[in-house]
Amino acid sequence: MRDLLAYAGRRALKGGCEQLREQEIGIEVFGRPAGYDTSTDNIVRVNATELRKRIEAYFESEGRDESLIMEIPRGSYIPVFRYRPVESPAESQEAQSTPTPESEPPVPISNVPKEAHVRGGLWRAGVVAAGLVILALASGCLYLWQQNRVMHRRLYPWELKPDVAALWSSFLGANPTTDVVMADEGFGLLQTVTGESYTLQDYLNRTYLNELQAQDLNPQVRSLLETLAQKTLVSRGGFILAQHLETLEPLGNRIRLYFARNYMPYLIKRDNVILFGNPQSNPWMEIYDRKLNFTVAPEPTQGNSDVTGVPRMLVEDRAPASGEQAAYAPSGSVGYCTVAYLPNAERTGKVMLIEGTTSEAAQGCGDFLLSEQGMSSLRKKLGGTEFPYFQVLVRTSHLIDTPMGATIVAYRKLTGLR
DSSP, X not given: OHHHHHHHXXXXXXXXXXXXXXXXXXXXXXXXOTTOOTTTOOHHHHHHHHHHHHHHHHHHTTTTTOSEEEEOOTTOOSOEEEEOOOOOHHHHHHHHHSOOTTSOOOOOGGGSOHHHHHHXXXXXXXXXXXXXXXXXXXXXXXXXXHHHHHHHHHHOTTTTOHHHHHHHHHHHHTOSEEEEEEOOHHHHHHHHHHOOOOOHHHHHHTHHHHHHHHSOOOHHHHHHHHHHHHSOOOXXXXXXXXXXXXXXXXXXOEEEEEEGGGOOHHHHHHSEEEEEEOTTTOGGGGGGGGGOSEEEEEOOOTTOTTOOSSOOEEEEESSOOTTOOSEEOOBTTEEEEEEEEEEOTTSSSEEEEEEESSHHHHHHHHHHHTOHHHHHHHHHHHOSSSOOSEEEEXXXXXXXXXXXXXXXXXXXXXXXXO
């Protein structure tokens, strides 16, 4: 519901759109495939109905003093903004002057001297004018207070999350520009289907396309692989993380989103970089592989009779400590992901690698990095007042493609980085 409100609000305020279709929201917010059938999948309508109830409840309770009201009319998904009706001073005075059964009857107008009529009229006019001035000043103060509160939230988005702020302030403060590099899921699928592994150099030179042409393949299989090689397929986890980081743009941080195949080597030397996915789908991670203890790789198939079909992605522990396993494999709704936090080669910025055995697991690590509970737990394990360079292995759980929880399994401080 939060993502639905944010998406609809941005479209209404920035996009200038007058109509927002249910199917568009289903695709953009809830990750439904293009052209899905809204008559059989009512996730948008259900969430919109509940969202309307919560908005109404807010403005009737905590937000009852706010002069500007937002609502989503039934039959539409576009938020509407309006000022709360205010009882005018004249109406208030009229209500107060209406006699109650216990009050004394009013004096007949014919019995009141003319001078008293004039003085009473001037007095009432003065009261109404003063009331209008006070109302205008109060409305102005309330508006400025609301604007100040909104600006404060934008300038200090993690004010109530000190451990989250400690990590991201250090990361984003290292360089004014941060690049979020999305995984190339098509390239990862190509390697999974063919059983081949390609390096970053192969990826940059596109030599894997020539090798694909040289292979003796069924025409239909070749056509499928060529489509995978040319299409830009990405998971939504990196987009969601980038959306959360965009809240820091008012502080001067530039958050830029790149597809892995469009990224350039000089940028990874210059900017802060967040690499999302796994080494198969995001070859840029190869640059930092030798510095890591936890790595994500395909499950070995040679000599393993238990492996059938497409191999899973595992997390390998290169130097298991006491109580740790040599490998961690996803199963059912459980996945694994790793986060590595280290400097770039030129010391001009910092790098964060977010790798997962599945796209849901990688997204779970993105949520973990923005969770105060998760960052507080990690900070205590690492020790110190500031986050050192580290790598952490996290077990995640998901329900219907949505991450539901994250638990730290193991961690390492990264020292002696060059």
